[in-house]
Amino acid sequence: MKTKNYLSGHFSYKTDLGLARISNDDRVIGLNNSKGNVLLVVCDGMGGAKKGDFAATIAITTVQESFKNRKRGFLNRGAARYWLASAIRKANRRIYNEASKNEEMYKGMGTTITALLIVRDYYVVAQVGDSRCYTISPRNNQFIQITEDQTYVAYLYRTKAITEEEMATHPKRHVLMNALGIYPSLELDIKTGPYLNEPFLLCTDGLYNNVSKQDIELIFRGEDTVEQKISTLIALANANGGSDNIGIVLWESDN
Numbered sequence: 001m002k003t004k005n006y007l008s009g010h011f012s013y014k015t016d017l018g019l020a021r022i023s024n025d026d027r028v029i030g031l032n033n034s035k036g037n038v039l040l041v042v043c044d045g046m047g048g049a050k051k052g053d054f055a056a057t058i059a060i061t062t063v064q065e066s067f068k069n070r071k072r073g074f075l076n077r078g079a080a081r082y083w084l085a086s087a088i089r090k091a092n093r094r095i096y097n098e099a100s101k102n103e104e105m106y107k108g109m110g111t112t113i114t115a116l117l118i119v120r121d122y123y124v125v126a127q128v129g130d131s132r133c134y135t136i137s138p139r140n141n142q143f144i145q146i147t148e149d150q151t152y153v154a155y156l157y158r159t160k161a162i163t164e165e166e167m168a169t170h171p172k173r174h175v176l177m178n179a180l181g182i183y184p185s186l187e188l189d190i191k192t193g194p195y196l197n198e199p200f201l202l203c204t205d206g207l208y209n210n211v212s213k214q215d216i217e218l219i220f221r222g223e224d225t226v227e228q229k230i231s232t233l234i235a236l237a238n239a240n241g242g243s244d245n246i247g248i249v250l251w252e253s254d255n
Contacts, residue, residue, distance in 0.1 A: 007037075007118060007120070008255060009253040010251070011032075011038065011226060012226040012230055012249075013028040013030045013230070013247075013248065013250070014028065014231070014248060015245060015247045015248075016237075016238070016242075016245065016246040016247075018243065018245050018246055020241075020243045021244060024053065024245045025052030025053045025111075026044050026056065026206065026247030027042075027043045027053075027056040027059070027060040028042045028043070028060075028204075028247040028248065029041050029249070030249050031067055033068070033070070035073040036120070037119050038251060039063070039064075039115065039116070039117050039118075040116045040200065040202050040249040040251055041059075041064075042112075042202045042203060042247045043113050044129065044205060044247065045109070045110070045111040046109070046111060046112075046179060047106070047108045047110060051105075051109035052110075052111065054106065054109060058095050058111075059088075059091040062087065063113075063115060066086075066090065073119075077119075077122050077192045080117055080119050080122070081192060084115060084126050085126060085190055087115075088113060088126055088128065088180070088186070089188075091113070092180045092181055092183075092185075093184065095110065095180055096182070096184050099181060108182075109181060110179035110180055111129070112128060112130055112176070112180065113128050114128075114129075114132060114133050114147055114202050116200055116202060116251075118251070119195075121194060122195050123194075124190065124192045125146055125147060125190070127148070127188065127190070127191075128178055128180050128188045129149075129150055130150060130176060130205055131147075131203065132208060133145070133200060134203075135200050135201070136221065137198065138197065138198045143216075143217040143221075146191065147189070147191075148189065151174070151175060152175040153170045153173045153175075154167070154177075156170070197253035197255045199251060199252040199253065200250070201249070201251075202248070202249040203246075203247060204245065206242075206243070206246035206247065207234075207237050207247075207248060209243060209244060210236075210237040210238075211233060211236050211240060215236060216233065219232050219233055219236070226251070226252055229250055
């Protein structure tokens with residue numbers, strides 16, 4: 001889809017059940033508005049049957065509604081940061097309140113969220129959990145992960161308690177340190193940077209746990225369309241075991 005006004009580019013998004021799950025708890029979306037802003041979001045629900053998909057759906061719907069209902073543009077980075085953080089905190093309250101109203105059905109449900117907002121010459125990315133945002137740096141052409149996983153093993157790695165190689169096999173590698181909807185208040189990581197027409201890839205752990213960083217980069221840098229790249233990444237994740245749901249959103253500039 002081509003955006004209007006300020007930004008010229010295309011995005012695509014898709015989820016896949018994978019080969020080991022009976023339900024799909026990943027939710028993804030890409031949106032643009034009349035101001036030419038672009039919003040990309042991925043969520044990976046948690047909490048078991050009927051919980052994870054509900055939490056992720058609430059999160060996606062809440063942020064989507066907030067974006068669509070906003071009548072004015074963003075004056076500066078501060079306003080964009082404030083809006084994105086507020087929308088995600090609203091989603092957190094909605095999930096928490098739904099779980100509180102029906103604890104038998106929904107107690108313990110939650111979701112990750114990674115959201116990227118592109119506004120003219122800057123971007124804002126917000127993170128809760130372990131879904132990721134990647135890009136190719138326009139400064140040095142390096143494939144980089146913008147977000148930091150909010151997991152127990154990532155914490156151990158950052159404090160040098162384990163090596164990067166040990167992260168992949170650690171018995172607590174799937175333990176989240178933060179998620180949307182678990183508590184009434186929320187801590188989230190939010191970053192901004194200059195937008196220089198770089199591409200972005202947002203994904204859930206079903207992709208990066210089944211496809212190496214090197215292979216993700218190779219496909220990401222390829223000449224295929226954004227739709228073809230997503231299909232190739234999903235096919236490779238399933239060929240490598242498909243151990244989880246897979247959610248991907250990809251943006252590329254036309255410039």
